[in-house]
Amino acid sequence: MAISQRLQMRQGQSLVMTPQLQQAIKLLQLSNIELAEYVEAEIEKNPLITKSDGSEDAMPKTEASESTSASELDLGAGEAQNNLDAPKEDAYEADSPSEQIRSEAGSASLSGPSSSMDWSGTGKGGGSSFGDDYDFESNLCxxxxxxxxxxxxxxxxxxxxxxxxxxxxxxxxxxxxxxxxxxxxxxxxxxxxxxxxxxxxxxxxxxxxxxxxxxxxxxxxxxxxxxxxxxxxxxxxxxxxxxxxxxxxxxxxxxxxxxxxxxxxxxxxxxxxxxxxxxxxxYAGDAAPTVVPDVFVRELANGMFAVELNSDTLPKVLLDRSYYAEVSNVTRTEDEKEFVSECHASANWLIKSLDQRARTILKVSQEIIRQQDGFFVRGVQALRPLNLKAVADAVDMHESTISRVTSNKFMSTPRGVFELKYFFSASIPALRGGEAHSAEAVRYRIKSMIDDEAPDAVLSDDQIVERLRAHGIDIARRTVAKYRESLRIPSSVERRRALARSA
Structure with missing residues (x-):
């Protein structure tokens, strides 16, 4: 069979990520502190981008009512609806000389080995991303x-x-x-x-x-x-x-x-x-650096939850249109015109990406509050099963977008500051088609059962399975054993021996 060369035409589809889309994705996965550093670098490179004094009106806050059913919750009329994947080009036009991004959401604040025998010094005490220019060697030591x-x-x-x-x-x-x-x-x-x-x-x-x-x-x-x-x-x-x-x-x-x-x-x-x-x-100092929350959640007197972005850490930038017009009038060469045009396009996309990022974080945070409202009322035992797909379907976004939103983002709540990823937990199916149970809540229930067991009635894993099934939790014995071991609780035989020795 002879080997020869020939030309063929093929038609196919492929996904190409534009630089603008890459920028939006990059901004979405940054924390607020990393975002501020990124924006500062962009301001140094782009003369058309300036900082805002923050005097403009902020985006509206939202509220979610307290309920045992997520479907009964109702967010306020000011909920941000912009999707990261579908920005509206005309939503950022302004009549003023400068174009303002309002990615902030209301003001908020957060009360935010030695061998020496000198025992006097033991008194009470208080308790960046890898970019292209990351210097690995400088961090080796x-x-x-x-x-x-x-x-x-x-x-x-x-x-x-x-x-x-x-x-x-x-x-x-x-x-x-x-x-x-x-x-x-x-x-x-x-x-x-x-x-x-x-x-x-x-x-x-x-x-x-x-x-x-x-x-x-x-x-x-x-x-x-x-x-x-x-x-x-x-x-x-x-x-x-x-x-x-x-x-x-x-x-x-x-x-x-x-x-x-x-x-x-x-x-x-x-x-x-x-x-x-x-x-x-x-060890080096700064053993407990402060975590800066990206979102604030406050419980209101009427049982609602107010959700707002931390505007203090969100960068506020402007596109200086008057300076753009001035520079455009004095450009002569094609290189100068191309540079100004690129700066203008880059500034526009940065502003839009920042706004989309803020609205997306707010929207995802609202959905997490919807899904995990029981946690804020009753604590960790009320944690519901939740995965990325459930939130993605609810807010009409892709799972990868939800993953980026919840990475390195923190939420300040009445129960403390939590990483958004904390609220995602595996689920245990329920009997008779009931609501699924969070794996963490099941672990908590198993521990409670063992803590409450009588000395003369130590529970075996099979007995724990029977009790859980009586509460509508469909779980296998090996799963109970795995959860018990993860809690570092000995087997029923070891617990009986320990009780016999202590007696």
Whole structure:
């Protein structure tokens, strides 16, 4: 068979992303802080873009009524309806010399290892994107913060997303030496859960490195380190309870309370000096940087929820039409005319992309409030199953758009500041065609059952399945076992043995 060359014509369809569409997508996935940096860079490159003083009217706020059914919720008449995928070209025309983007939405605010034996320094304390010009080498020697170190361990912990959020909140509460001073009761009230849940997650976090982090006090910090070395015994416990004698150097009294001789006491003091009273001392500062919310949610007196963008962090830019007209009149060469034309087109697209980004974030946030209204009323146990497709279908957008909107975006609510992705959870089907259940809510229910079990009636996984089915939750035994293990709860056999030993 002879091999030859020939020309053929083929007709096909392909999707080509224009530079303008690429810009809109890029802006959508940036956080507000990254967006501000991007806009500053564009202002430096484009002489037709200027900052706005923000004196223009803001976009209207929206309200969502509180209800057990998302379909019964009703947003206010000012809801933004512009779709990222279908901008209206004539929606941005203005008669004034300059073209103003109103991507802001109302004003809002947010009350937003050492071996030293110096125990006096352990007092209470407070708790960018990769662009084309990203300098990788300059970050090779970047100091590791305690926060980033703990977050890396949290991602590998294998605990549920709800527990991960609780752990993230505990990380935020750490002070500069690595202690967790906030009362767990306060955190439980904010998150709508019980103190036992917070204490359990705190116990998981206390297993992170460096040992001693998340301690509630100096004594707690030392005990965690001693237990990790398997050196915590009654004598060491007595020494920890009498640190004032250690500070005073009263060895005689210390030996008496510990019940040891001078030789053992000397060895115990050497072990104590090897511990770190400041777990965060070996890490860079800024262990808990402030998270700037992109959206504010406020509960109103009438049971409605007001949803608005954080206008303080949204860049406000103008296209200076008077300067554009002035420059256009003095251009002579084709290169000059092409440069001015490109600047004008780039400024227009930046303004439109910013407006579309703001409206899209607001629209998606409103839908999340619709779907998860129970969470804001009753707490984490009322979290509903929600995925990207459900929100995408509701707001008539693509799933990839919803994914970009919810990445690196935070929502300030009466229950705290949450990443938008937190509200998405897998679902467990219901029996008899009822409403599906959130996987996180089912985990919470399993833990509650085990917490409430009687010592003489420890629940097996099969019994938990039967109880869940009685509540209309269709779940398999292996799923119960998987959720129980993710909660770090022993099997029924291990729990019975533990109860027998304690008895």
């Amino acid at each position: 970047e100091e590791v913060t305690l926060r980033s170190h703990l977050e890396d361990q949290l991602k590998m912990s294998g605990i549920s997303s709800v527990d991960q959020f609780v752990a993230q909140r505990l990380i935020d509460e750490l002070d500069e030496v690595g202690y967790m001073r906030t009362d767990p009761t306060e955190i439980a009230q904010v998150l709508g859960t019980d103190v036992e849940h917070i204490e359990r997650v705190l116990g998981v976090c206390q297993g992170f490195e460096p040992t001693g982090v998340f301690a509630r006090s100096l004594e707690d910090c030392l005990i965690l380190q001693l237990k990790e070395k398997n050196r915590f015994d009654p004598a060491m416990g007595a020494m920890i309870e009498n640190l004032q004698l250690v500070a005073k150097g009263n060895l005689k009294a210390l030996a008496e309370v510990c019940g040891v001789d001078r030789e053992d006491l000397s060895e115990m003091l050497s072990e104590l000096r090897a511990l770190s009273p400041r777990p965060a001392a070996g």
